[in-house]
Amino acid sequence: MPQVSYNSLQSLMARQNRLTTPSLDPRYCNFKLRVSPSPIHRWGIYAEEKIPTRRKVMEYTGEKISRKESKKRAEEREDVYLFTLNNYWNIDGAVNGSGAQLVNHSCDPNLAARIVRDHILYMSVREIQPGEELTIDYRFEWNVEKVPCKCGAKTCRGVINVKS
Secondary structure: OOOOOHHHHHHHHHHHHHHHOOOOOHHHEOOOEEEEEOOOOOEEEEEOOOEOOOOEEEEEOOEEEEHHHHHHHHHHOOOOOEEEOOOOEEEEOOOOOOOHHHOEEOOOOOEEEEEEOOEEEEEEOOOEOOOOEOEEOOOEEOOOOOOEOOOOOOOOOOEOEEOO
16 A cells, blocks of 8 residues: 655645635635635635725626526536526526625625626625625525525524515
């Protein structure tokens, strides 16, 4: 059995972590942010500095796809990162996404999405403190399968879905 040195094992583990830990594309982040495990769901994005109210925090990017393609991908994947851009197009954050697809849902979010000239911008709705997880209200439609919510907010609806 071949021997593996401690340094080569550490190097292998570091490469594995880079492959499994999601990352942010700094070109689309307007503040210092980091990706870390989240108590809400898998990974989350955390502020590394104070973020003032009503500021662009980051942009949601990815592959622009039709609703038909979106439906196909949603049926094929366990993890789905689709954001509705307009009546025809969605953005698939899983393909060349900025990392904004990792922002978790909360019923009491600190971010809101704004669509400006076909760009999906995440804007702060209040001051965000360093170390705080960034969240947005996904607002899934009420007439689709109910998705349980684990946000922990005092105003939690119990599901990610909202009534129209």
